Amino acid sequence: MRKLLDGIVKFRRDVRPGMHAKFARLALGQSPDAMLIACSDSRVAPNVFASTDPGDLFVTRNVGNIVPPHGVDDGETAAVEFAVRVLGVEDIVVCGHSHCGAMGALAAGRTTAKTPGFKGWLKHAEAARAVLRRQPALGRGLPEADRLSQANVLAQLEHLKTFPSVRRALAAGRLRLHGWWFHLERAEVDAYEPGLGRFVPVDEAEAARIKAGLPAPASPRARRRR
Numbered sequence: 437m438r439k440l441l442d443g444i445v446k447f448r449r450d451v452r453p454g455m456h457a458k459f460a461r462l463a464l465g466q467s468p469d470a471m472l473i474a475c476s477d478s479r480v481a482p483n484v485f486a487s488t489d490p491g492d493l494f495v496t497r498n499v500g501n502i503v504p505p506h507g508v509d510d511g512e513t514a515a516v517e518f519a520v521r522v523l524g525v526e527d528i529v530v531c532g533h534s535h536c537g538a539m540g541a542l543a544a545g546r547t548t549a550k551t552p553g554f555k556g557w558l559k560h561a562e563a564a565r566a567v568l569r570r571q572p573a574l575g576r577g578l579p580e581a582d583r584l585s586q587a588n589v590l591a592q593l594e595h596l597k598t599f600p601s602v603r604r605a606l607a608a609g610r611l612r613l614h615g616w617w618f619h620l621e622r623a624e625v626d627a628y629e630p631g632l633g634r635f636v637p638v639d640e641a642e643a644a645r646i647k648a649g650l651p652a653p654a655s656p657r658a659r660r661r662r
């Protein structure tokens with residue numbers, strides 16, 4: 437907690453004076469670039485690995501970056517509906533990571549009576565096992581929990597498609613879904629390439645390839661009108 441408090445004081449003293457204008461503009465509304473669904477793990481820091489600023493990302497985080505099917509979890513349903521129907525985000529990213537405690541527990545069947553909530557929540561990641569059966573080469577060479585973690589990203593993307601708002605936006609070409617995976621030791625983000633059936637590092641070439649599949653950027657004014 438001391439680190440948090442020292443950080444607030446440091447921000448107030450060193451950073452805040454230079455960010456007044458930005459936050460004053462953000463107070464008028466948000467138009468985030470994408471929605472990110474990531475794990476709660478403290479080592480996963482999207483603002484660091486994606487170099488994002490306030491206003492760039494609409495984020496929801498939970499244990500295991502899980503998206504229960506539509507209607508099962510009010511919190512997740514509300515976040516996805518708000519992002520797609522109100523903010524009109526055009527891209528949703530589900531981001532898993534290596535050394536995920538939730539995926540380690542899932543792989544080892546390591547949930548106990550002490551954590552019934554955790555056990556119940558992990559049920560929504562069981563679909564990852566079916567993904568691995570269908571795609572046995574996924575995450576080849578990685579530890580079993582990491583392979584399950586990559587499969588879990590794909591399983592949660594399928595769960596997203598159970599949301600009527602997501603289905604409608606996908607059908608209208610207004611939304612794209614992406615699977616990312618943060619490798620902790622490499623400090624590098626991989627993106628799932630459906631054509632290759634595996635995750636590949638988001639270097640300049642891969643970022644250019646993904647961007648080529650995106651529509652031309654709308655002007656900020658056009659985005660606000662939506």
Ligand SMILES: [Zn+2]
Pocket residue numbers: 475476477499500501533535536537538539
């Ligand atoms: Zn995790």
